[in-house]
Amino acid sequence: MTATASPQQPAPPPQVGVIGAGGWGRNLIGNLHELGALRAIADPQEANRARMAEHYGPLPAYRDHRELLADRQIDAVAVATPVATHYEVVRACLEAGKDVFVEKPLTPTPAEAWALAELAEAEGRVLMVGHLLLFQPAILWLRDFLASGAIGRVRSIHQERLGLGRARDYENALWCLGSHDAAVQRFLLDAAPTAVQATGQCILQPQIEDDVHLHLRYPGGVESHLHCSWLWPEKRRSLVIVGTAGMVTYDELHQTVTHHRKGIDERLENRDEGAEVVYHGHGQPLRLELEHFLEAVRERRPCRSDGRFSAAIVELLAEATEQLRSAPAG
Incomplete structure (x- = not known):
């Protein structure tokens, strides 16, 4: 009698913590939950944490993102905080050994954006920025x-x-x-x-x-x-x-x-x-975007909107804005 090999079970998705449970953060949380990848959230607002508990049950919910980063079961982090905080938060995630998805733009300044792109490469981490239309x-x-x-x-x-x-x-x-x-x-x-x-x-x-x-x-x-x-x-x-x-x-x-x-x-x-x-x-670009991120984390593959791609966009926006600021008043 010939033994039949059992079908190989798919690998479980990487476990992701979400920092920021406000407007767009809730969209990330909902999609990651449906993908079986949501592990924890962090948000300084008690109301946001309570709202997520109401929707998703007993989920680890931290007030400070540094507590979330200490969770060893978290493989990656999705950041949906104000742009002014991106550099500090994303840097902390990378230094904690986490792969990172962060909403666009990567940072408010080119120097910060390039610094994060280079740090991710030095640490061997995935850094992906949410340029949503690239996944339409x-x-x-x-x-x-x-x-x-x-x-x-x-x-x-x-x-x-x-x-x-x-x-x-x-x-x-x-x-x-x-x-x-x-x-x-x-x-x-x-x-x-x-x-x-x-x-x-x-x-x-x-x-x-x-x-x-x-x-x-x-x-x-x-x-x-x-x-x-x-x-x-x-x-x-x-x-x-x-x-x-x-x-x-x-x-x-x-x-x-x-x-x-x-x-x-x-x-x-x-x-x-x-x-x-x-x-x-x-299509569902947000779902496709997050699936792309999870695959990049699992397979250690380059992602479509990586740190260098996204830093170049920040550089372009900054150059254009500098022109706007230096234009003579009309």
Whole structure:
């Protein structure tokens, strides 16, 4: 009689502690719980800790994140605290031997961001930043579509992230909204910009731009134009990419990608062979993002939005903001 090998049981997910159980932290906690990866939380607010206990039962809940880091059953940490605290908290996590997922932006300054990226590498730890749009299935599909040459060489990128949003008193619209699109550009082009130009307007508060235009130039002559604002009457989330052999649009609100077989040739004659939706689907980017993080922790693999990728985004945002601050008053 031949013995039948029993199916191999999947490895249990890494155990994750979440620091910060506020608005976005609750989303992380809920998804990690469903993935079987939630081990503990830490939040200085008793009300937040009580709310999590009500939803998830007897879960270790600490007032101080340093208590959470002392838990040896925790493999990794997800950080959802105010951006101003990221450097201190993430550094403590890395020095405690934990892999780290932290919400974007990585830090408020390039020096701090690069320091964390280098520390993670020195410690052999995973450091991943929550650039959520990089885990939207349509963006992944679009990257492959561009690589296939379907619209020829990319010549320009145009993005809008507009709406009547929640104004901030500690960061401008570029840091709050445009960081999503800057990350998407870098991911799709796999390149860093060679020139940066930013203009903006402070309408509600001094030194906080509510409306920003960011213009970037990339190697090979590619240029991009981003308009982001939280003071706008209509909600728009669009991406247009113009190539030498066609164009493509991504409607983030409806999760559709449309291929436009049109353009203007070298004789300045218009060509229009119609358009079709070539991708349509709704994913769960936060769930996919956290699954990617858990896999990177378990398999010790590089992650899509690692420390170096994310530090470069912080550097870009800081350079653009410096231009905004030094612009003459209008």
